[in-house]
Amino acid sequence: MLKIDGLVKRYGERVVVDHLHLQVSGGEIYALLGPNGAGKSSTLACVLGFAQPDAGSIRLAHSELPIAEAATRHAAYISENVALYERLSGVENVEFFMRLSGRKPRRQEIEALLERAGLPPEAWGRQAHSYSKGMRQKVGIVMALAKQASLLVLDEPTSGLDPEASVAFGGLIRELANQGTAVLMATHDLFRAQELAHRCGMLVAGHLVGEWVVDALHAGELERNYLATLAGRPA
Numbered sequence: 001m002l003k004i005d006g007l008v009k010r011y012g013e014r015v016v017v018d019h020l021h022l023q024v025s026g027g028e029i030y031a032l033l034g035p036n037g038a039g040k041s042s043t044l045a046c047v048l049g050f051a052q053p054d055a056g057s058i059r060l061a062h063s064e065l066p067i068a069e070a071a072t073r074h075a076a077y078i079s080e081n082v083a084l085y086e087r088l089s090g091v092e093n094v095e096f097f098m099r100l101s102g103r104k105p106r107r108q109e110i111e112a113l114l115e116r117a118g119l120p121p122e123a124w125g126r127q128a129h130s131y132s133k134g135m136r137q138k139v140g141i142v143m144a145l146a147k148q149a150s151l152l153v154l155d156e157p158t159s160g161l162d163p164e165a166s167v168a169f170g171g172l173i174r175e176l177a178n179q180g181t182a183v184l185m186a187t188h189d190l191f192r193a194q195e196l197a198h199r200c201g202m203l204v205a206g207h208l209v210g211e212w213v214v215d216a217l218h219a220g221e222l223e224r225n226y227l228a229t230l231a232g233r234p235a
């Protein structure tokens, strides 16, 4: 569970997130939409403890810890380009990641995770520099699975993936959510957001200006709402 109350983020004099309230329950996928520069990544950076909020509170998994510590313990992050140790194989990357969090995984355990994420076995032992973007995303999912993260944060997760990889990736996200993980994802992909998310929120200039329950929308309605909201018309 993620609860953001009155979040403010400034860069110098400029307010880029302005008193944001947002909640994502366990098992829920929430898509954060909005034009370039709306404040989506800044919001995610505050949630992950990468940036210091100027006001407001962020609570994760009912933890009383400061958000940076809570995020280190309970959150996993998959960016547009998952950073891996390029000279290590997929298996070695996962092993290294798990050792960093104090675990000593057996090879079978790592392979079971890679299999579950759909990384082809022929790639398990290959150096990560040869991985496609979709393969990197899958290793990112393995890290989230290995960590048993309560919150998964994604920034533009499907940008640049081909449709098949994008659908497969969406399936994995759903699977994680079905197991109780809260998912917060920033995206410009309205089609995928409507397909994947339970709720969508729209940020404009740091303000949450619209929020929709996806089940209540007809096909293509999210895009119409988004464009109407941007144009200042009622959605």
Ligand SMILES: Nc1ncnc2c1ncn2[C@@H]1O[C@H](COP(=O)(O)OP(=O)(O)OP(=O)(O)O)[C@@H](O)[C@H]1O
Residues within 6 Å of the ligand: 011, 016, 034, 035, 036, 037, 038, 039, 040, 041, 042, 043
């Ligand atoms: N480190 C920083 N220093 C100064 N300004 C920043 C910094 N990071 C972001 N900004 C500014 O904050 C505003 C919000 O940026 P942010 O990256 O959060 O938007 P976004 O909604 O994620 O945009 P995009 O869709 O283009 O990724 C922008 O005007 C951006 O230039």
